[in-house]
Every structure is written in structure tokens, then in C-alpha cells.
Amino acid sequence: MGKRITKHLTYLFEALLEVVYYKDDVCIICGGNAEEINICKSCLNKIKTCPGDTVLCKNNNYFIYYSVSYYSKVMKTLILRLKYKGDFFSGETIAKLMVSHIQREKIKFDAITFVPMTKRAEKKRGYNQSQFLSKLVSKSLDVPLIKCLVKVHESNDQIGLDGSGRWDNLSNCFRAVNEKMYLGKVILLIDDVITTGATAYYCGDAMKKSGAKSVIVLTAAKSCI
Numbered sequence: 160m161g162k163r164i165t166k167h168l169t170y171l172f173e174a175l176l177e178v179v180y181y182k183d184d185v186c187i188i189c190g191g192n193a194e195e196i197n198i199c200k201s202c203l204n205k206i207k208t209c210p211g212d213t214v215l216c217k218n219n220n221y222f223i224y225y226s227v228s229y230y231s232k233v234m235k236t237l238i239l240r241l242k243y244k245g246d247f248f249s250g251e252t253i254a255k256l257m258v259s260h261i262q263r264e265k266i267k268f269d270a271i272t273f274v275p276m277t278k279r280a281e282k283k284r285g286y287n288q289s290q291f292l293s294k295l296v297s298k299s300l301d302v303p304l305i306k307c308l309v310k311v312h313e314s315n316d317q318i319g320l321d322g323s324g325r326w327d328n329l330s331n332c333f334r335a336v337n338e339k340m341y342l343g344k345v346i347l348l349i350d351d352v353i354t355t356g357a358t359a360y361y362c363g364d365a366m367k368k369s370g371a372k373s374v375i376v377l378t379a380a381k382s383c384i
């Protein structure tokens with residue numbers, strides 16, 4: 160058997176064991192007694208929420224964004240587990256925190272969408288973490304989920320680029336699709352982390368140019384913005 164197949168089978172077996180032995184009353188961060196969202200009170204209290212909204216502005220174009228918390232400690236662990244380890248329990252916890260944040264901040268919108276990945280990147284990872292979160296939020300709030308965007312180019316590695324380099328790097332990456340489905344609607348765009356805001360800006364810009372009334376951004380965490 161090839162090394163690659165063995166690796167995949169081992170991964171599948173471990174994932175299966177995790178499902179079989181997973182207990183929903185155990186905190187996924189510390190192993191303590193969990194509350195209703197797979198996490199204990201103590202770990203939950205370490206997530207410092209970011210109240211209020213922030214305006215993202217460029218070229219006289221404005222977007223409002225909200226983040227559940229800063230990109231640190233518990234939230235960072237949850238995001239990294241969802242993004243790189245396929246840990247959907249962590250994703251479930253993040254989605255529930257997003258729903259609570261939407262309700263607490265009274266964010267109003269008509270439909271939900273997510274930051275897309277290129278076909279190649281999604282195939283490699285096997286899923287899109289932002290799409291996963293948006294599906295759960297959509298289901299929980301009973302608001303339609305619309306695929307509004309595709310990512311047509313892979314953005315080069317952002318590491319090592321300065322602020323303007325990061326913006327240039329993403330300027331032609333996103334294209335609007337299914338425009339008729341969101342004409343005149345307020346769209347909530349979901350992503351895991353906001354850093355420079357360039358991704359959120361270009362996604363929002365593409366949707367507004369294609370007929371969205373407005374775009375509000377919600378991320379699980381914010382980092383350095």
C-alpha cells in the first residue's frame with residue numbers, strides 16, 4: 160500500500176474514533192466540563208468579545224465589519240483547528256459564538272455568504288472553513304445562504320508583503336456569481352479572520368458592483384486591524 164493511501168486511511172480511522180468517542184460534555188480546549196457549545200465556562204471567558212462595528216474604507220467605498228473577538232488564545236486555537244485539522248466541533252463552537260454576536264449586536268441582513276477559495280485550494284483542504292461557518296449560521300438563524308462569489312486567482316503568499324502589497328495581491332481575485340439572487344439585498348459576508356481587510360473589501364466591492372444593496376462583514380476574529 161502506498162504511503163499516501165496509508166496516511167489517508169490513518170487519518171480517516173482517527174477521525175472515526177474521534178466521532179465514536181466524542182463526548183459533547185467535554186471541553187474541546189481543556190478537557191474540562193463543557194457547556195452547550197463544546198467548551199467550558201473558563202475557556203469561554205478567555206474569549207474577549209469585540210463590541211460594536213468598525214468601518215473599512217478605501218476609494219470612498221465603505222463597509223461595516225464586526226468580529227466576535229481578537230485573534231488570540233482560545234479563539235485562535237478554535238480557528239486553527241477548524242482551518243488546518245478539519246475539526247468541525249471547533250467550527251460548531253465558532254458558529255454558535257457568531258450567532259450570539261449577531262444577536263447581541265442586532266446585525267440585520269437578508270442573506271448570508273462566505274469568502275470563497277479557489278477550486279484548487281478547496282480541493283486540497285477538502286472544505287472551505289468560511290462556507291462551513293456560514294452554513295451553520297444560516298441554518299441557526301433561518302436566513303438564506305447564497306454563493307455570491309468565486310475566487311478566480313490564487314492570491315500569492317501574503318507573508319512578507321507590506322500593507323499595500325497585500326491589497327494589490329488580492330485586487331483581481333474575486334468575481335461575483337448568482338447576482339440575480341441577491342439584487343437589492345443586504346448581505347452578511349462571513350470569514351474566519353480579518354487582517355488587513357483587503358479580502359473583505361474586494362469581496363464586498365464585487366458584490367456591491369453586482370447589485371447588492373450593502374455588505375456587512377462578520378469574522379470570528381480580528382488580527383492587527
Ligand SMILES: [Zn+2]
Nearest residue numbers: 186189199202
Ligand atoms: Zn475548557
